[in-house]
Amino acid sequence: MDCFNTIIQQANTKEISLFLDYDGTLAPIVSNPEAAYMSDEVRAVLQEVAVLFKTSVVSGRARGIKVSNFVKVKEINCAGSHGLDIKLASTTESASTKDHDSYQPAKEHLSMINKVYSTLLLATGDINGASVEHNMYCVSLHYRNVAKEVKSLSIYYDFF
Numbered sequence: 001m002d003c004f005n006t007i008i009q010q011a012n013t014k015e016i017s018l019f020l021d022y023d024g025t026l027a028p029i030v031s032n033p034e035a036a037y038m039s040d041e042v043r044a045v046l047q048e049v050a051v052l053f054k055t056s057v058v059s060g061r062a063r064g065i066k067v068s069n070f071v072k073v074k075e076i077n078c079a080g081s082h083g084l085d086i087k088l089a090s091t092t093e094s095a096s097t098k099d100h101d102s103y104q105p106a107k108e109h110l111s112m113i114n115k116v117y118s119t120l121l122l123a124t125g126d127i128n129g130a131s132v133e134h135n136m137y138c139v140s141l142h143y144r145n146v147a148k149e150v151k152s153l154s155i156y157y158d159f160f
């Protein structure tokens with residue numbers, strides 16, 4: 001905040017766009033990824049901000065089922081799968097999708113991504129606390145809840 005005035009001066013004649021991360025930024029980090037909810041207070045601020053600036057949430061999560069559902073602010077652009085699945089606010093919740101408002105460059109690799117997901121599920125199935133999250137165009141392997149002693153075992157070293 002020390003630089004706030006400088007930022008305002010510099011931004012005065014420019015169009016400002018905001019790009020926000022979800023986990024650990026708009027929602028707190030929690031041990032269960034399915035329960036990383038954004039508070040109503042943050043949602044209210046986002047709604048105000050979205051009126052003033054073009055605002056986007058960029059997340060590693062799947063866009064439709066996770067990012068949009070967790071954020072629930074229709075004026076906001078959502079990018080899921082670390083940017084591999086983008087929909088602009090006007091079409092985020094609309095059934096009619098215009099080509100230029102939507103960007104899914106990894107669509108052709110879906111079967112490979114599904115294979116990575118099943119392989120990781122199989123390979124980590126017996127590791128207590130490990131979980132695999134399918135994020136549509138990418139996959140997350142979660143190890144936050146795996147015991148320290150297990151994480152450091154050499155057979156799992158490449159995973160964690």
Ligand SMILES: O=P(O)(O)OC[C@H]1O[C@H](O[C@H]2O[C@H](CO)[C@@H](O)[C@H](O)[C@H]2O)[C@H](O)[C@@H](O)[C@@H]1O
Nearest residue numbers: 022023028029030031033036059060061140144
């Ligand atoms: O780009 P982000 O929106 O920050 O997404 C990055 C990853 O976030 C989620 O995992 C992280 O947050 C979880 C909930 O707090 C936490 O349990 C996990 O340990 C963190 O890594 C999300 O589940 C991942 O799919 C995203 O890649």
